[in-house]
Each structure stands twice: as C-alpha cells, then as structure tokens.
Amino acid sequence: xxxxxxxxxxxxxxxxxxxxxxxxAHADGSGSATLDAIKARGMLVCGxxxxxxxxxxxxxxxxxxxxxxxxxxxxxxxxxADTSKVKYVPLTSTNRFTALxxxxxxxxxxxxxxTMGREASLGGMFAGINFYDGTGFIVKKAAGVKSAKELDxxxxxxxxxxxxxxxxxxxxxxxxxxxxxxxIDNVAEIQNxxxxxxxxxxxxDSSALGTFRATQANKDDYxxxxxxxxxxxxxxxxRKGDDKWFDIVRWTYFAMLIGEEHGYTSATIDSQMSxxxxxxxxxxxxxxxxxxxxxxxxxxxxxxxxxxxxxxEIWDRNLGVLGIPRGINGPWNKGGLMxxxxxx
Amino acid sequence: xxxxxxxxxxxxxxxxxxPPASLVGPWAWARRNLFGSWWSSAVTIxxxxxxxxxxxxxxxxxxxxxxxxxxxxxxxxxxxxxxRQMAGVGACWAVIGDKWRFILFGRYPxxxxxxxxxxxxxxxxxxxxxxxxxxxxxxxxxxWVATLAVIAFLMWGGVLGMDYVxxxxxxxxxxxxILATFGLAFAFPLAVVVALGRRSTQLPxxxxxxxxxxxxxxxxxxxxLLFMASVMFPxxxxxxxxxxxxxxxxxxxxxxxxxxxxxxxxxxLQSLPKGQYxxxxxxxxxxxxxxxxxxLPQALRMVIPPLVNNFIxxxxxxxxxxxxxxxxxxxAGKVAMAxxxxxxxxxxxxxxxxxxxxxxxxxxxxxSRSLERxxxxxxxx
Numbered sequence: 001x002x003x004x005x006x007x008x009x010x011x012x013x014x015x016x017x018x019x020x021x022x023x024x025a026h027a028d029g030s031g032s033a034t035l036d037a038i039k040a041r042g043m044l045v046c047g048x049x050x051x052x053x054x055x056x057x058x059x060x061x062x063x064x065x066x067x068x069x070x071x072x073x074x075x076x077x078x079x080x081a082d083t084s085k086v087k088y089v090p091l092t093s094t095n096r097f098t099a100l101x102x103x104x105x106x107x108x109x110x111x112x113x114x115t116m117g118r119e120a121s122l123g124g125m126f127a128g129i130n131f132y133d134g135t136g137f138i139v140k141k142a143a144g145v146k147s148a149k150e151l152d153x154x155x156x157x158x159x160x161x162x163x164x165x166x167x168x169x170x171x172x173x174x175x176x177x178x179x180x181x182x183x184i185d186n187v188a189e190i191q192n193x194x195x196x197x198x199x200x201x202x203x204x205d206s207s208a209l210g211t212f213r214a215t216q217a218n219k220d221d222y223x224x225x226x227x228x229x230x231x232x233x234x235x236x237x238x239r240k241g242d243d244k245w246f247d248i249v250r251w252t253y254f255a256m257l258i259g260e261e262h263g264y265t266s267a268t269i270d271s272q273m274s275x276x277x278x279x280x281x282x283x284x285x286x287x288x289x290x291x292x293x294x295x296x297x298x299x300x301x302x303x304x305x306x307x308x309x310x311x312x313e314i315w316d317r318n319l320g321v322l323g324i325p326r327g328i329n330g331p332w333n334k335g336g337l338m339x340x341x342x343x344x
Numbered sequence: 345x346x347x348x349x350x351x352x353x354x355x356x357x358x359x360x361x362x363p364p365a366s367l368v369g370p371w372a373w374a375r376r377n378l379f380g381s382w383w384s385s386a387v388t389i390x391x392x393x394x395x396x397x398x399x400x401x402x403x404x405x406x407x408x409x410x411x412x413x414x415x416x417x418x419x420x421x422x423x424x425x426x427x428r429q430m431a432g433v434g435a436c437w438a439v440i441g442d443k444w445r446f447i448l449f450g451r452y453p454x455x456x457x458x459x460x461x462x463x464x465x466x467x468x469x470x471x472x473x474x475x476x477x478x479x480x481x482x483x484x485x486x487x488w489v490a491t492l493a494v495i496a497f498l499m500w501g502g503v504l505g506m507d508y509v510x511x512x513x514x515x516x517x518x519x520x521x522i523l524a525t526f527g528l529a530f531a532f533p534l535a536v537v538v539a540l541g542r543r544s545t546q547l548p549x550x551x552x553x554x555x556x557x558x559x560x561x562x563x564x565x566x567x568x569l570l571f572m573a574s575v576m577f578p579x580x581x582x583x584x585x586x587x588x589x590x591x592x593x594x595x596x597x598x599x600x601x602x603x604x605x606x607x608x609x610x611x612x613l614q615s616l617p618k619g620q621y622x623x624x625x626x627x628x629x630x631x632x633x634x635x636x637x638x639x640l641p642q643a644l645r646m647v648i649p650p651l652v653n654n655f656i657x658x659x660x661x662x663x664x665x666x667x668x669x670x671x672x673x674x675x676a677g678k679v680a681m682a683x684x685x686x687x688x689x690x691x692x693x694x695x696x697x698x699x700x701x702x703x704x705x706x707x708x709x710x711x712s713r714s715l716e717r718x719x720x721x722x723x724x725x
Contacts, residue, residue, distance in 0.1 A: 053684040057682055057683060058446065058451050062451035063451075088451075090670075092669050104589075188681055217429070217688075321419065
C-alpha cells in the first residue's frame with residue numbers, strides 16, 4: 001500500500017515516475033548483492049534486445065518470446081520458481097553496457113558477443129554461451145555464387161557499426177578481394193535493398209540470415225553461402241565482482257543443458273522423480289545441498305526445467321520454428337559445442 | 345458572388361433567369377482556373393491523369409486486391425502465405441488484424457489492455473475539453489489533475505482489484521500521448537518563465553541563466569539529449585539508484601521542448617509595442633499583474649501559429665525515444681514489423697502509424713486555425 005501511495009503521489013506530480021529503487025537489501029545475506037537485490041525486489045531485471053526474432057521479440061499479445069527471453073525466464077524459475085517474475089528492459093546496442101554497468105539490469109542477455117575486449121576493459125564477464133553465431137552471406141541463387149571467395153567486386157549490404165561490418169571488411173582485406181559496402185541501418189530496409197538487387201550479397205549473423213530466408217515467399221531463390229567468416233559466441237553478460245551471481249547464471253544455463261542430456265522435459269520431469277541416477281537425483285533436488293550452496297532452493301534445477309523447459313525445448317520453440325538448424329548449437333554428444341560440466 | 349449582384353440589378357423577369365453557365369458553376373470555375381490557357385490545360389490534363397492513375401493503383405492495392413484476414417497455420421511462418429502470394433499486388437491488412445493491439449498497447453498485459461484503451465479515450469476527452477473555450481477557467485486545472493490521476497491509476501493499477509503493471513510494460517499509443525502531453529504541459533509554463541527571464545532587465549543573473557539554458561539545449565539535437573538521459577546519466581548515479589528510463593526520457597523532452605517554446609514566446613513578447621508595457625506601468629500594476637493581465641494574453645495570442653507548429657513537431661519527435669528502447673507508438677510498430685511471420689509487410693504498418701499520427705497532428709492544426717480566427721476577430725473588425 002505504501003508503494004502505491006508513493007506512486008500515486010508521483011503520478012499526480014509528474015505522471016511518469018519511479019520503479020522502486022533497487023538499493024542494497026540485506027534479506028538473508030546470500031553473499032551475492034545482486035541476488036539479494038533481486039529477492040528484495042521480487043523481480044529479475046533482464047536486459048534484452050526486444051527486436052530480434054528468435055532471441056527476444058514480443059508476440060502479437062505482447063509476451064516476450066525468444067532464446068534470450070527464455071534465458072531470463074529460466075533464471076526467474078531458478079530464483080523464484082516463477083517465470084513471470086521478470087522485468088524485461090529493451091536495450092539498444094549502444095546503451096546495453098551502460099545499463100549493465102549502472103546496475104539498471106541484473107543480467108544482459110542480448111545477443112552480445114563474448115569478446116576479450118568486453119571482459120578486459122568493459123567491466124563485464126560472460127557466464128556462458130547460449131548461441132554460437134557467425135557472420136555469413138546470403139546471395140541470390142541466380143547469381144550462381146557458391147562460396148564467399150567468389151564475391152570479388154561484389155556490392156555487399158551490411159548494417160553500419162555492427163561487428164558484421166568489421167568482420168566483412170576484415171575478411172575481404174585478408175582474402176585480397178574487392179567489395180563495395182552498402183550501409184543501411186534498418187533491418188527491414190537492408191533486406192529490401194538486397195531483394196530489390198541493390199546489393200549482390202547481404203551479410204549478417206547467419207542466424208538472422210536463416211530467419212530472413214525462411215520468411216521469404218520464394219525462399220529457394222536465395223542461397224546461404226557455407227562460409228562463416230567470424231566467430232560470434234553470444235551469451236549472458238554480467239557485471240564483474242559478484243561471483244555468486246555469476247555461478248547462478250552460469251549453472252542455470254548448464255541446468256538447461258544437463259536437463260536435455262538426461263532427457264528431462266517440462267512435460268516429463270515429474271515422472272522422473274523416482275530416478276536412481278545419482279546426478280539425476282542431485283539435479284532434481286532429491287539428494288545433496290547443491291542448490292542451497294548456490295543460494296537457491298534445492299529444487300532450483302527442477303524448476304528451471306519444469307517451468308521453462310530444457311535447452312532442446314527452448315531451441316525448438318524459438319529458433320527451430322524459424323527453420324534454423326541446430327548444428328553446432330546442439331549438445332556435445334550430438335555433434336554440437338554445448339557442453340556442461342557434471343553436476344556433483 | 346458577382347453573379348448574384350448582377351441578377352439583383354437586372355429587371356424582374358431577368359432576375360429569375362440563371363446567369364449563363366459560362367460565368368458561374370463548376371464548369372466556369374474549371375474553365376477559368378484549370379483550362380485558362382493551352383499551357384494550363386496541358387498541366388491540368390497531365391496532373392489529372394497522374395492523380396487518377398495513382399489513386400486507382402492505390403485503391404487497387406489497398407482495397408480491391410487486399411488480403412483482409414488469413415487462417416492461422418500450424419507453422420507460424422506459413423500464416424502469411426496467402427498474403428505473400430499477393431505481395432506487391434494487394435495489401436496485407438491481416439498483419440494489422442493480428443498486430444493492432446500490440447501496436448496500440450505494446451507489451452501491456454493482453455487481458456488488461458482495456459486500461460490503456462480507456463486512457464487513450466481519457467486523453468482525447470481531455471484534449472477535447474481543453475480545446476473548448478467555455479472551459480477555460482480555473483476548474484480546467486482540476487480537471488487535468490483529476491484526469492491525469494485517473495490515467496495513472498489505470499496504467500499502474502494495483503488498486504481496486506486491478507493488477508499492478510510496471511511501466512516497463514507500457515507501450516504504444518499511451519506512451520506517445522503521455523510523453524507528448526506531459527512534455528508540453530510542463531514545457532509550456534517553463535517556456536513562459538524562461539522567456540520572461542530572458543527579457544528581464546533587472547535580474548542579470550536570471551537572464552544569463554535563461555540565455556544559457558536556451559542556447560545550451562538548442563545547441564544539441566534531441567537525440568543526443570535522449571542519449572545523455574539514457575546512457576550518460578545512469579553512470580553518474582549511485583548503483584541501483586536510478587530513475588526509470590521513461591521518466592528520464594520525459595524530462596529530456598520537457599527540457600528540449602521548453603527551450604524551443606521559450607524562444608517562440610519571447611518572439612511574442614518582443615512584438616508587443618512598448619506602449620503596452622508603459623501603459624501598464626503607468627497604471628501602477630505590479631510586475632506580475634502587468635505580465636499576467638496585459639502582456640502574456642496579447643503576446644501568446646500572437647504566437648499561436650508557431651506554438652502549434654512546435655507542438656505538432658514535438659508530438660512527432662517523441663518517436664525518437666525509439667533509439668533508447670522505449671516502446672512508443674512508432675517503436676511498437678517497428679517491433680511488430682520484426683515478427684518473422686509478417687516480414688515484408690511493413691508498408692501496411694507504416695500506413696496505419698502514419699494515419700494515427702496524422703489524425704492527432706491534423707486535429708491540432710485544425711484547432712489552431714479556428715483559434716486564430718476567433719482571436720483575430722478583434723483585429724479584423
């Protein structure tokens with residue numbers, strides 16, 4: 001009630017005000033200032049993109065959907081056993097790091113590429129990789145191009161200021177090829193420019209290109225070139241200095257992978273409660289105190305899977321529907337790069 | 345008019361006859377204005393042809409060949425398939441059917457969207473009441489405060505069984521209206537104060553401050569002010585102690601609008617003859633009496649057109665909050681376009697957005713014209 005009264009007063013004065021201050025709380029002193037603040041607030045504040053299909057984009061009903069949004073939900077499931085306790089803060093590529101540094105968000109899950117510079121000089125650290133991406137090219141099939149090496153002298157559409165732009169110019173310089181960049185900021189505009197033939201090739205993260213191709217009426221007229229010219233490992237980014245919070249974020253991601261390894265899904269996990277597999281029992285919170293050691297409930301991993309699904313489910317509902325093959329983003333025992341340390 | 349005068353002068357029997365069709369009526373008007381010379385005729389025919397052709401093409405695309413709704417497909421990417429078959433030939437209004445609530449209300453919880461809808465109506469009613477000169481008295485201020493309080497109630501909720509909705513979930517048209525309404529409602533009084541301060545002769549410090557404020561704010565684009573509010577400001581604040589992004593943007597807009605409006609108001613103040621000031625002084629009025637009763641009513645009346653001009657431009661400028669990730673009307677529309685189900689149908693969404701902006705801006709300019717007419721009666725007498 002107190003909160004509402006304050007808000008009303010603020011509303012009368014200025015109308016637009018206040019999200020309660022996320023000051024320092026000392027609830028039970030989990031050893032993580034961030035976790036304490038989240039618990040005191042009753043809400044995880046998650047920095048996302050909010051504008052990229054497959055990663056974070058509101059659907060027609062305004063519900064945030066995507067791989068990154070589900071990462072936020074998994075964290076809320078681990079902390080609160082309630083996936084709705086997330087506040088999504090849409091951030092642009094320019095204000096995302098400020099938002100993280102100034103503690104406006106607890107975690108930044110916004111297709112952010114894990115680079116050395118961002119850890120060494122930006123005061124951030126990455127808790128893991130939720131998507132292995134890389135810069136690729138898409139061309140019109142009619143052009144008959146089979147590889148990026150054949151793009152000598154081509155005009156290439158890229159978005160200015162992105163890591164794609166850098167990767168493309170590096171690639172052409174290294175390969176000693178000529179190209180003419182066409183720089184267009186807006187995604188829809190750049191796609192139209194490519195479709196209308198203003199450029200011979202469109203360069204972007206291969207995931208975005210896959211989505212683009214999948215949504216064209218005549219998708220067979222376009223070819224994704226097999227060359228991936230840069231490494232773009234995307235993952236959740238945190239502020240440095242809160243190792244306990246880092247552990248929680250990292251192990252929540254691992255829990256989704258381990259859940260997939262064990263074949264636990266949101267639908268079937270309840271039927272696994274009588275398992276004898278020792279790791280499974282620790283995972284489900286039936287044995288040990290690993291959850292407590294993280295500062296969470298012992299059933300945290302169970303909640304992550306039960307309420308939000310395992311890594312495969314999350315992939316299928318967000319990126320699988322866009323026609324993006326899982327490839328290197330699959331688990332290690334199925335030809336992918338996703339590998340979680342054992343839970344013991 | 346001249347035709348009528350001619351008939352009155354004529355005889356009684358001639359008065360009943362209509363003037364020849366070559367002098368009055370649409371044909372005569374067209375002959376005089378559109379086909380006056382061969383050159384004028386050529387331009388008329390060419391433009392007429394282009395207009396008809398374009399209009400026909402548009403109707404063809406927007407109405408006749410348009411796809412109004414599509415069945416829901418099992419794979420979301422196939423939902424728009426009927427539209428894609430008509431791409432370039434007919435509009436796909438089905439995208440609006442699917443997205444209109446998102447465009448209007450953003451990420452506001454779906455089952456609670458009657459609340460922002462009601463807020464939009466309240467805003468419009470508030471504008472309507474404020475536009476009516478019969479309501480121009482002190483009570484109007486109370487109406488404003490009460491309406492804005494109700495809007496805050498509705499948007500935030502948390503009382504009377506309404507769920508609490510944090511403002512990070514607000515979006516769409518209410519955000520645009522909030523930013524524009526609060527922006528102008530606060531900027532205008534501030535602008536008047538700054539304009540008066542800038543013309544102050546007895547308080548050089550105040551004058552210096554006002555000049556500095558106006559020049560500083562006018563010297564940077566709105567976009568950089570918004571960036572500062574969104575990117576730089578949080579770095580100066582203690583960790584976690586940070587006003588909401590929407591509030592920061594709102595303050596930036598108020599400061600920006602006030603600097604521009606102040607210059608408009610100052611123009612009005614300067615255009616008043618010095619005699620008005622001297623007459624008020626001669627009557628022994630205090631500074632505030634003189635300003636509120638003599639100077640401002642005349643000065644503001646004179647600057648209605650540039651004021652409204654600025655209002656309209658600020659209404660549209662609120663869409664710049666796009667760059668700091670606030671879901672105003674334009675941002676919500678752009679996010680709706682990003683949905684892979686509907687890629688390629690941005691034209692339809694842009695048209696709807698343009699129509700919404702047009703309705704509000706046109707209403708403003710229409711109203712300002714009627715206001716000018718009323719106020720200039722005294723001068724035209």
